[in-house]
Amino acid sequence: MRPTVHDVAEAAGVSLATVDRVLNRRAGVRSTTVAKVEAAISRLGYVRDISAANLAKQRIYRLVFIIPDGSNSFMRRLENELEQVKLRSALNRTDITVLKVPAFDGAALARALESIDSKTISGVAVVATESPMVREALARLHRENVHVVTLVSDAPAFKRGDYVGVNNVAAGRTAATLMGRFVGRRPGKLALVAGSMLVRDHVERRMGFEQVITAEFPNLTCLPVVEGRDDAATAREAVAACLSREPEIVGLYNMGAGNRGLIDALSADRAYAELTVIAHELSDHSRRALRDGLFDAVINQDAGHEVRSAVRILQARIDGTAVIDGQESIRIEIYLRDNLP
Amino acid sequence: MRPTVHDVAEAAGVSLATVDRVLNRRAGVRSTTVAKVEAAISRLGYVRDISAANLAKQRIYRLVFIIPDGSNSFMRRLENELEQVKLRSALNRTDITVLKVPAFDGAALARALESIDSKTISGVAVVATESPMVREALARLHRENVHVVTLVSDAPAFKRGDYVGVNNVAAGRTAATLMGRFVGRRPGKLALVAGSMLVRDHVERRMGFEQVITAEFPNLTCLPVVEGRDDAATAREAVAACLSREPEIVGLYNMGAGNRGLIDALSADRAYAELTVIAHELSDHSRRALRDGLFDAVINQDAGHEVRSAVRILQARIDGTAVIDGQESIRIEIYLRDNLP
DNA sequence: CTGAAAGCGCTTACAG
DNA sequence: CTGAAAGCGCTTACAG
Numbered sequence: 001m002r003p004t005v006h007d008v009a010e011a012a013g014v015s016l017a018t019v020d021r022v023l024n025r026r027a028g029v030r031s032t033t034v035a036k037v038e039a040a041i042s043r044l045g046y047v048r049d050i051s052a053a054n055l056a057k058q059r060i061y062r063l064v065f066i067i068p069d070g071s072n073s074f075m076r077r078l079e080n081e082l083e084q085v086k087l088r089s090a091l092n093r094t095d096i097t098v099l100k101v102p103a104f105d106g107a108a109l110a111r112a113l114e115s116i117d118s119k120t121i122s123g124v125a126v127v128a129t130e131s132p133m134v135r136e137a138l139a140r141l142h143r144e145n146v147h148v149v150t151l152v153s154d155a156p157a158f159k160r161g162d163y164v165g166v167n168n169v170a171a172g173r174t175a176a177t178l179m180g181r182f183v184g185r186r187p188g189k190l191a192l193v194a195g196s197m198l199v200r201d202h203v204e205r206r207m208g209f210e211q212v213i214t215a216e217f218p219n220l221t222c223l224p225v226v227e228g229r230d231d232a233a234t235a236r237e238a239v240a241a242c243l244s245r246e247p248e249i250v251g252l253y254n255m256g257a258g259n260r261g262l263i264d265a266l267s268a269d270r271a272y273a274e275l276t277v278i279a280h281e282l283s284d285h286s287r288r289a290l291r292d293g294l295f296d297a298v299i300n301q302d303a304g305h306e307v308r309s310a311v312r313i314l315q316a317r318i319d320g321t322a323v324i325d326g327q328e329s330i331r332i333e334i335y336l337r338d339n340l341p
Numbered sequence: 342m343r344p345t346v347h348d349v350a351e352a353a354g355v356s357l358a359t360v361d362r363v364l365n366r367r368a369g370v371r372s373t374t375v376a377k378v379e380a381a382i383s384r385l386g387y388v389r390d391i392s393a394a395n396l397a398k399q400r401i402y403r404l405v406f407i408i409p410d411g412s413n414s415f416m417r418r419l420e421n422e423l424e425q426v427k428l429r430s431a432l433n434r435t436d437i438t439v440l441k442v443p444a445f446d447g448a449a450l451a452r453a454l455e456s457i458d459s460k461t462i463s464g465v466a467v468v469a470t471e472s473p474m475v476r477e478a479l480a481r482l483h484r485e486n487v488h489v490v491t492l493v494s495d496a497p498a499f500k501r502g503d504y505v506g507v508n509n510v511a512a513g514r515t516a517a518t519l520m521g522r523f524v525g526r527r528p529g530k531l532a533l534v535a536g537s538m539l540v541r542d543h544v545e546r547r548m549g550f551e552q553v554i555t556a557e558f559p560n561l562t563c564l565p566v567v568e569g570r571d572d573a574a575t576a577r578e579a580v581a582a583c584l585s586r587e588p589e590i591v592g593l594y595n596m597g598a599g600n601r602g603l604i605d606a607l608s609a610d611r612a613y614a615e616l617t618v619i620a621h622e623l624s625d626h627s628r629r630a631l632r633d634g635l636f637d638a639v640i641n642q643d644a645g646h647e648v649r650s651a652v653r654i655l656q657a658r659i660d661g662t663a664v665i666d667g668q669e670s671i672r673i674e675i676y677l678r679d680n681l682p
Numbered sequence: 683c684t685g686a687a688a689g690c691g692c693t694t695a696c697a698g
Numbered sequence: 699c700t701g702a703a704a705g706c707g708c709t710t711a712c713a714g
Contacts, residue, residue, distance in 0.1 A: 017709085017710080049708070055690050177678070212679070308668060326422075326425075327646075331682055356702075358700070359701075370699070371699060396692070398692080398706080687713105698701085
């Protein structure tokens, strides 16, 4: 049988209340008493039963998730996964509030972060936009003991939280290797499409992509990045213009959202079916494009995994327990039409 | 506040004990009483707190995992992940016993299954070998209310359990698409290496691989399968012989274990560096081969995910709660040197 | 600075 | 067939 607080209390010659004080590092215990209890704990190999503790405490993990508003389908998928988690959240003594803020808007994000009451909220997960105001707002939460996780897009200047998302430089490199290998040895140009070069993920993916193309596929050259604003109509126009302007294009890499617009542009001319196309994020549209052969590969991150991971990490930080790294590391997934889940 | 058993008891005008009897479908309650309690439950929207129930019951989930013995490094990885889970298992009121049996040996597996005492064990996860004895042993467990999960390798004839693993036909198809695209348009032959054509996973991977090569890459032809017995030395000899016998080989697909032998054979002649090589399962050896450019892609399934998933599913089946499909579906992962975790 | 007693949401003998 | 009381492993006022 595992030892309990009763065993510790008896072994240390103190009461349950005192054991509890030591376990929870509450002030006001004589240091010799603390030592006695700690000795008993390590002698017995006592490990606290967190479920029982949470039951007694009637602890509820109050978490806030802040994600971008708008039509970006990956963000909507994230929101949908959050809804799923909320349905089961009562069972985990977890209460999740979702806040939506305008995309690419540091000031709005900072305001949302400032609105968080550290008295009632114990953890925050946020799709970060980089800005000094955001950084300061995150720092305030950290000072007030609110645990922070950055989700999908990191804020490297803020070092006090966990990041749940992929390494986007590596994701760009992965796309480039697939592109180079799929295109083969013939020479040609590559069209690059991003949402905005102001967003960190897209900048990083581009960097990784160009690194590999330059170093390993000298037959290919990258054209300047076309910005689609993560919006279907804008992306369609931008891609169509680029494709008609540059007849030597052999491949296209969309590192942002707006796959719907991209698909429309590619469907406009049967000659485009020859292009090697690599995009990000699985959705109904990108799945169909893979099945139809319009896309050759999709790089994905699992939104459900990210949401569940962020919740588990916040809970672990709040409880002070360990995080299982293997379980929480988000993979750079490659999908062909053959391995779609 | 969520309603509790006290609220239900009061609303139904009965005692806690009776509420508990109804909740746990214990016999010996008058049907009108059952109806009253069930009405109260649904009226209040009562949901049982499983942690509290497990605390009161002092429930321990006693699980047995049966995996193949031997040098197959994927199986050793599975075993290692099980050790990790066991380290944390006391926290989850879970007790896991690992049984190792000779690989490819249905009789030995059946004996291990027969040794399981259904009085004390409530769930079993097993890397299945197909045989009538195994099927009967699994059926016995099911009859005696032991929940069963097949792990990595399914036993389709036994339909009463969950399968935690990948679709191996799809995995073979995925390998073939990568092979065909990486090789390009030049004609040539493909070497296929398996552990044994008696194992279901390998048969299925081969089927998927050949389907796609035949249908979509007419420039390529698959050579007869070479058996490496999932053993390094045997695999090395078999591959070396095949490569020297067939000068027109442009690609090699290893659908089994034994990557170490494969790597040795490929390292023997610098000309082999030109080959497109696709293998299964990430390990120290296959990672290095990817980094060195000896392997072009590795198809993987996440052993840690599989073990944790099997545990969660067994717990859910024992508790009668829902499983989260998205969380438990095992992905066919593709790794290039760029997206290694 | 420390302890006795009640309580978190369940389940379990035991008694009737 | 049903209920009162104690207990699972913790925490929390409250009293001293």
